[in-house]
Amino acid sequence: xxxxxxxxxxxxxxxxxxxxxxxxxxxxxxxxxxxxxxxxxxxxxxxxxxxxxxxxxxxxxxxxxxxxxxxxxxxxxxxxxxxxxxxxxxxxxxxxxxxxxxxxxxxxxxxxxxxxxxxxxxxxxxxxxxxxxxxxxxxxxxxxxxxxxxxxxxxxxxxxxxxxxxxxxxxxxxxxxxxxxxxxxxxxxxxxxxxxxxxxxxxxxxxxxxxxxxxxxxxxxxxxxxxxxxxxxxxxxxxxxxxxxxxxxxxxxxxxxxxxxxxxxxxxxxxxxxxxxxxxxxxxxxxxxxx
Numbered sequence: 263x264x265x266x267x268x269x270x271x272x273x274x275x276x277x278x279x280x281x282x283x284x285x286x287x288x289x290x291x292x293x294x295x296x297x298x299x300x301x302x303x304x305x306x307x308x309x310x311x312x313x314x315x316x317x318x319x320x321x322x323x324x325x326x327x328x329x330x331x332x333x334x335x336x337x338x339x340x341x342x343x344x345x346x347x348x349x350x351x352x353x354x355x356x357x358x359x360x361x362x363x364x365x366x367x368x369x370x371x372x373x374x375x376x377x378x379x380x381x382x383x384x385x386x387x388x389x390x391x392x393x394x395x396x397x398x399x400x401x402x403x404x405x406x407x408x409x410x411x412x413x414x415x416x417x418x419x420x421x422x423x424x425x426x427x428x429x430x431x432x433x434x435x436x437x438x439x440x441x442x443x444x445x446x447x448x449x450x451x452x453x454x455x456x457x458x459x460x461x462x463x464x465x466x467x468x469x470x471x472x473x474x475x476x477x478x479x480x481x482x483x484x485x486x487x488x489x490x491x492x493x494x495x496x497x498x499x500x501x502x503x504x505x506x507x508x509x510x511x512x513x514x515x516x517x518x519x520x521x522x523x524x525x526x527x528x529x530x531x532x533x534x535x536x537x538x539x540x541x542x543x544x545x546x547x548x549x550x551x552x553x
Contacts, residue, residue, distance in 0.1 A: 292327040293399075296337035296365070304343070304372050307385055311370070312341065315392035318411075319400065339366040339399055345373050352383065353391040355398035368395045409524060439515035443506070446522035450503055453529035457496050457536070464489060464539045471546065478546040485542035492535035499528035 297312060316328035331337035339355075340363045352371040359365055370392050373382045390411065397412050405412040468486060473479050506521030 291325075292329055294329050294331040294337045295339060295341055296331045296334045296363070297341040298343055300343050300372075307382070308343075308372055308388055311385065311389050311392050314389055315396055318393050319396055334363050334365060337365060339368055342367060342369045344369045344371045352387075353395045355395045366399070368399055370395065409520065413527070439519050443510065443515045443519040443522055446519060446526050447503075447506060447510075450499065450506075450522050450525035450529055453526060453533065454496070454499050454503065457492075457499075457529060457532050460536050461489070461492050461496060461532075464492070464536060464543075467543055468539070471543065473546060473550050475550060478549040481542045481546035481549060485539045485546065488535045488538040488542060492532045492539065495528045495532035495535060499525045499532060501525075502528060 295312075295316075300308060320326055320328065334340060352374070353369060355366070355368045357366045361367060370388060371383060372388060373380060375381070393411050402412050404414040407413060464485075468482070468489060471482060473482060502521045502525035506518045506525060509515070509518035509521060
């Protein structure tokens with residue numbers, strides 16, 4: 263294990279991630295980052311991003327500190343500011359040290375091209391993605407909670423693009439949050455509506471199958487696991503939809519937007535699990551046929 267890996271492992275040995283996304287601590291230590299100089303024309307808009315992102319984690323974990331290293335070889339990882347020229351993630355963290363620095367790297371996208379047009383990302387979302395990637399640098403995995411900073415769809419290009427463009431077009435007033443809330447309420451409802459019948463259909467398929475071979479039964483077990491996850495995600499989607507409706511009645515459109523967005527994300531995950539069920543069943547059938 264490299265010195266950097268040992269160093270970060272030592273930090274993470276005293277960090278515990280709970281389901282709500284909070285962190286407890288014992289004795290933390292200092293993380294050293296080598297941060298590339300941000301281009302001057304971006305500093306007014308994004309100059310405080312790294313300071314605010316590291317403070318977020320420091321506030322969660324007393325005694326955990328981030329410091330900027332003057333030299334690469336004194337750092338635990340390197341931070342790069344990037345421009346994106348195609349669809350993909352707006353940030354990433356890689357433990358791969360086969361690079362020019364010989365260090366793990368974290369890249370944060372500040373602007374990107376889409377449809378031959380240049381878009382500057384919203385500072386609010388750049389801050390969120392920076393928090394997310396620092397979480398990975400600390401060794402934290404993705405969370406299954408859509409409200410958690412470590413939830414994976416925070417890295418999704420299209421979702422970020424839509425929200426960033428809306429931020430650039432509006433000031434974040436009540437009317438803007440109401441519009442977003444209504445959009446995700448409709449999108450979530452459309453996703454949720456067919457899910458229950460699809461899940462029931464997959465249950466019928468699963469109940470109808472028995473196999474003799476171990477490999478087929480293993481695939482069947484995987485299908486059942488995906489089935490129960492699909493039901494869990496659907497239940498969560500429906501609960502978030504109900505909670506969002508309650509906030510609409512209070513005219514709290516920011517909170518209703520958060521709930522409806524979470525509902526939509528949960529419904530998408532349920533859809534993915536349904537597809538996995540079908541894949542596992544087809545694999546089990548194929549293995550049984552081959553035998």
